[in-house]
Amino acid sequence: MNQVIELIKTDVKKEKPAANALGFGKHFTDYMFVMDYNQEDGWHHPRITPYAPLVLDPSVxxxxxxxxIFEGLKAYRTKDGRVLLFRPEKNVARLNLSCQRMSIPQIDEEIVLDAIKQLVEIEKDWIPNEEGTSLYIRPFIIATEPSLGVHPSREYKLMVILSPVGSYYSDQLKPVRIYVEDEYVRAVPGGVGFVKTSGNYAASLKAQEKAELLGYDQVLWLDGVERKYIEEVGxxxxxxxxxxxxxxxxxxxxILGGITRDSxxxxxxxxxxPVKEAKISxxxxxxxxxxxxxxxxxGTGTAAVISPVGELKWKDTTMNISKGNNGNTLANRIYEEITSIQLGKAEDPFNWTIEIK
Incomplete structure (x- = not known):
């Protein structure tokens, strides 16, 4: 697919938020990427347009x-002013995996990756410089055919939006407290737990509310069949x-195949x-x-990178791990190494970063 990405410019620019007011996913840049799908034209009309609300038929x-479905990745600014992406090709490939499972037409990964690079290049002034900050990149696809028939949609919209963000947690390496969920389940083999589809997150909210009421930060999910094997955190x-x-x-x-997990x-x-992947109860x-x-x-993920866990609560058992210590640990070492690669402060022997030029 050889398509030129159109740029539709705007003369109205937003005021950029202060670094200490960023939060996570609360502010959005001036532009977004959009591409449409229908059965006649396939994926077509790739364009970078001013960020704006969508107008959709109530029946879509x-x-x-x-x-x-959606993805999440980040762009980072190095001390010498370069802009780096971290393994973006993995996110685009996983987006296609989600497409396959959710009966959405496959995307051209090269075009979407190029669109992300072009969009970040245009919006690079939005990438904050302060410690722990970055530019969060959210590609997503929604079904847009106006129809109430139960079948895969024949029309879709792919978009990429950008958000300057601070640390996911206010104290990034402070150990989090996790509640092991034994009532609700997140996913089962044969389902959609291994893809990033919105319904997975909606299904997790009830357990997250329960955990927060008990004073915990996150939920640890067990398998949906035997309710004893560990899967992933929310x-x-x-x-x-x-x-x-x-x-x-x-x-x-x-279980979602996380990019940070793989890293x-x-x-x-x-x-x-020594490291192994295993079924563990x-x-x-x-x-x-x-x-x-x-x-x-x-824990590992794009938003927080590494999150040390200080406590696990399972039924009547409370496991205090390392007494909540966030000092000289393997988790801290991993966090420092990965973030140093992301920020261009350390050598990248794995060729994980791509520079935006």
Whole structure:
């Protein structure tokens, strides 16, 4: 597909927010990328346009049958002024994986990646310089055919929007407290747990509300069949350091294959630190804790990169991990290395970053 991306300019520019007022996903840049799909033309008319509200028919299928998928990645500004993306090709490939599962036509990954690069280049002045900040990139696709028939939509809209963001948590490396959910389930093998579809997140909100009422930051999901095998946290994959070995749940069709998760596994192998992907139960984690063998727990994801876990609450058991210490830990070491690569402060032996020129 050889398509030129049209640029529709605006003379009206927004005021950029102060770095200390960024939050996460609250402010949006001047432009967005849009591309449409119909059965006659396929994916067509790629364009960068002024950021603006959408006008949609009340009957478009995304509102009724939930065909909606998305991705999340970031652009970073280095100290010498360069702009770097972190493994964006992985996000675009995963977007296509989500398309496949959700019966959405496949995208041309080269065009979408080029669109992201062009959009970030246009909006590079929005990338903040302060520590812990970045430009969050949100590609997404929604079904836009006006129809109430239950079938895959015949029309879609792909968009990319940008948001300057601060740290996901106010104290980035402060250990979070996690509640192990044993009532609700997030996904099952054969379902859609391994893709980034909006309904997965809607289904997780009730358990997240429950956890917050109990004073916890996040939910740790168990498998939906036996209710005992660990899957992932609400917004992160999860890792456990037990007796010097790092273990993370094996991808099983109901766990999202995180880009940061994959990066951590590669990094640990590069450091010759034992790491494995395995089916692991909450009972095994509790046993390791009771024996004093559970050394660290941390989550991984695009938004927070690395989140140390200070406490796990499972039924009547409270596991205080490393007494909430956020000092000289493996999680901190990983965070420093990955963020240093993202910010161009360290060598990138894996060729993970792409410079926007």
């Amino acid at each position: 299928m995304v509102f009724h049958y939930g065909q909606a 917004s992160m994959n999860i890792f456990f350091k037990i007796n010097g070995e790092v273990v993370t749940p094996k991808l099983n069709g109901s 951590v596994i590669e990094l640990l192998k590069h450091w010759n630190i 909450i009972d095994e984690i509790n046993q390791a804790f009771q024996k004093g063998e559970l050394e660290e727990v941390f």
